[in-house]
Amino acid sequence: MSVSLDIDGQRFHFPDDWQVLKYDDSAFHRNQFQSFAGGAKAVDAVALSPTGECWLIEVKDYRRNRRSKPGSVFAETAGKVRATLAGMATARVRANDSxxxxxxxxxxxxxxLRVALHLNQxxxxxxxxxxxxxxxxxxxxxRRELRAVDPHAICCGKGVARPALPWHVA
Structure with a gap:
């Protein structure tokens, strides 16, 4: 048995002993933090390993839809990572959900702290x-965009590299 999470139509399977939160759908992000300072974006999921590794996971799928936003997908993800870290720092003391x-x-x-962009193209x-x-x-x-947070950030998915990760996507 594994911990499973559906993110943007893809099923992520994590080991049993991991804790996973679909952060951008969390009550704290939606109800308390999303509208802060003109709006805050967030990564799709945050996963905690039993060894203390925290993974911030963003999922992008461009196989059927073109990218319509200007700018780099990497800069966009870096902004979401920054906003998520700020949100989590606030949530640890202000979230209504214990x-x-x-x-x-x-x-x-x-x-x-690790960052992974699961990019399908x-x-x-x-x-x-x-x-x-x-x-x-x-x-x-x-890695250039995220070096301050994770100099070994991972960009993976279909049409990009496929490194070994602690989870798998079905």
């Missing part, structure tokens, strides 16, 4: 569905 408060406290007191570019990023440089660009 389980969310405890989860965020554990996440921020973990041994390491067409394996073969076309005019209708161009590749959002060059798979050859995706990891370098992503």
């Amino acid at each position: 389980q969310e408060r405890v989860f965020c406290d554990r996440a921020l007191h973990g041994d390491s 067409p394996a073969h570019a076309s005019r209708l569905f161009p590749q959002v990023v060059d798979p050859r440089t995706a990891l370098t660009q992503f």
